[in-house]
Amino acid sequence: MIDFEKIRSSFPILDVKVNDNKLVYFDNAATTQTPTQVTNSIRDYFNKQNSNIHRGVHHLSNISTEDFEQSRKKVKEFIGAEKEEEIVFTKGTTDSINLVATSFQKFLKSGDEILISEMEHHSNIVPWQLCAEKTGAKLKVVSVTKEGEIDIDHLEKLLNKKTKILSITHISNTLGTINPITEITKLARKFDTKVFIDGAQAIAHQKVNVTELDVDFYCFSAHKLYGPTGVGILYGKEEILEKLPPYQGGGEMIEMVTFEKTTYAKLPSKFEAGTPNISGVIALSKAIEFIEDINLGLIFEYEAMLLNHYNEKSNKLEYYEPFGTSLNKSAIASFNLKKVHHYDIGVLLDNMGVAVRTGHHCTQPLHKKFNLAGTIRASFGIYNTKNEIDYFFDCLSRAYKMLY
Amino acid sequence: MTSVEKVQNEIVEELSLFSDWIEKYEYLIELGKDEIDFNKKFMKDEFLINGCQSKVWLYAKQKNSKITFHAYSDAIMTKGIIALLIKVFSNQSPDDIINSKLEFIDKIGLKSHLSATRANGLMSMIKQIKIYAIGFKEKNG
Numbered sequence: 002m003i004d005f006e007k008i009r010s011s012f013p014i015l016d017v018k019v020n021d022n023k024l025v026y027f028d029n030a031a032t033t034q035t036p037t038q039v040t041n042s043i044r045d046y047f048n049k050q051n052s053n054i055h056r057g058v059h060h061l062s063n064i065s066t067e068d069f070e071q072s073r074k075k076v077k078e079f080i081g082a083e084k085e086e087e088i089v090f091t092k093g094t095t096d097s098i099n100l101v102a103t104s105f106q107k108f109l110k111s112g113d114e115i116l117i118s119e120m121e122h123h124s125n126i127v128p129w130q131l132c133a134e135k136t137g138a139k140l141k142v143v144s145v146t147k148e149g150e151i152d153i154d155h156l157e158k159l160l161n162k163k164t165k166i167l168s169i170t171h172i173s174n175t176l177g178t179i180n181p182i183t184e185i186t187k188l189a190r191k192f193d194t195k196v197f198i199d200g201a202q203a204i205a206h207q208k209v210n211v212t213e214l215d216v217d218f219y220c221f222s223a224h225k226l227y228g229p230t231g232v233g234i235l236y237g238k239e240e241i242l243e244k245l246p247p248y249q250g251g252g253e254m255i256e257m258v259t260f261e262k263t264t265y266a267k268l269p270s271k272f273e274a275g276t277p278n279i280s281g282v283i284a285l286s287k288a289i290e291f292i293e294d295i296n297l298g299l300i301f302e303y304e305a306m307l308l309n310h311y312n313e314k315s316n317k318l319e320y321y322e323p324f325g326t327s328l329n330k331s332a333i334a335s336f337n338l339k340k341v342h343h344y345d346i347g348v349l350l351d352n353m354g355v356a357v358r359t360g361h362h363c364t365q366p367l368h369k370k371f372n373l374a375g376t377i378r379a380s381f382g383i384y385n386t387k388n389e390i391d392y393f394f395d396c397l398s399r400a401y402k403m404l405y
Numbered sequence: 406m407t408s409v410e411k412v413q414n415e416i417v418e419e420l421s422l423f424s425d426w427i428e429k430y431e432y433l434i435e436l437g438k439d440e441i442d443f444n445k446k447f448m449k450d451e452f453l454i455n456g457c458q459s460k461v462w463l464y465a466k467q468k469n470s471k472i473t474f475h476a477y478s479d480a481i482m483t484k485g486i487i488a489l490l491i492k493v494f495s496n497q498s499p500d501d502i503i504n505s506k507l508e509f510i511d512k513i514g515l516k517s518h519l520s521a522t523r524a525n526g527l528m529s530m531i532k533q534i535k536i537y538a539i540g541f542k543e544k545n546g
Binding site: 343 | 426518
């Protein structure tokens, strides 16, 4: 059982009033809120142990280094990786993708192919476009079906021995579709294609085990995992990370520097140039503890129940037009209301205290394919309730009546 | 008081009659639904001010020494605010437009619509209105 009162009480931000209304926060796919366990950790870090890590011999540096590395261990266990060397701390999901899309250029030549899908976030499109431009590789795009699922037949057709890397989202930030990663990875293995998974929308909503998934890379952000902004994770299989050249140069990532030649540090330091977001990384471990205390299996069930309740309500609205109708969905609902602009709805909901995302959610090509200028997106987290969903639909019909 | 300021004051007075945000927004929505003087042939990219979410098309014409503005948006709320901006800036002289300070938006509590997210393109629209005014002024010598 989920101790709901305890969870809600860890998020003081949920008591914020917006225009005299209680905040209803349905923008969890953009960022999740941070529990006091996480914010206290950040405060304590600066009040009690702020220092630079991996360098000093003094007390503060030692305890901070230890906490920082403990956090790496925590992440390793959380995602079922085999070694701590496989966990690289970055600035976020976008940074993790850029890292691989840049370092992987070493293995690409003109005529090679990079495979992504139509449902990718801009962050999983643009770095690969840059990579393709630089190397002469071709960017190939797998279609999405009208239900909002990856067209597996098309994927099979596009995969070939020139496909060096495939980069696909675990869960679509717009459609909510949970992609069949195991199946996709199996197909990719036939051609020795490396598999990169953008796990930003998955990590806080279902149990992820990178070893079971057998992917080469997996990345996510702390701030979509009830942790702070500015911290991301890149998981990569050790043997591949070993072969990749460094992404950025600087402190921390070196072994020995002379003006003639620099040798690089071992994994994962090779990819962690400069002073990292130390307080953020340490606070991330508190976010993981918070989630593990609740249990990801229960979180998945609870959010599925919320989505179910949401769908029951939305099915009754004849003017509701869902975007993404896969049966295999995470708790993300994008939609439009007939003949009404998504921006107008967003503004009115905001005045009623409801925070949703409106626009293209950084998936312009996906919206364009389905001829949509934008959509409204409600996305749920562990602290949301059925009552909030009921209130949301009251607000939605009020807004619709005002506009239509 | 310039006539730009005068129109702004009139709008502030009119909107101050509403007791809550719902009435105010309903008024804006009504404004947004009204027919406007906008020739659809200008609905093309060169007249488009791209916001992140709603789109705004804007063109200007010179009538004697005054400028008239014509604008359209695909979102009703944005179109309602546009109607207010047109009321303020149309039939004004280039100098009055260039030197104007836009205070009414804040006074009527709609400043969030001009926020830094630039979601609706209104901020860029105001900039473009001033650019038109500078252009007409230079042309007139």
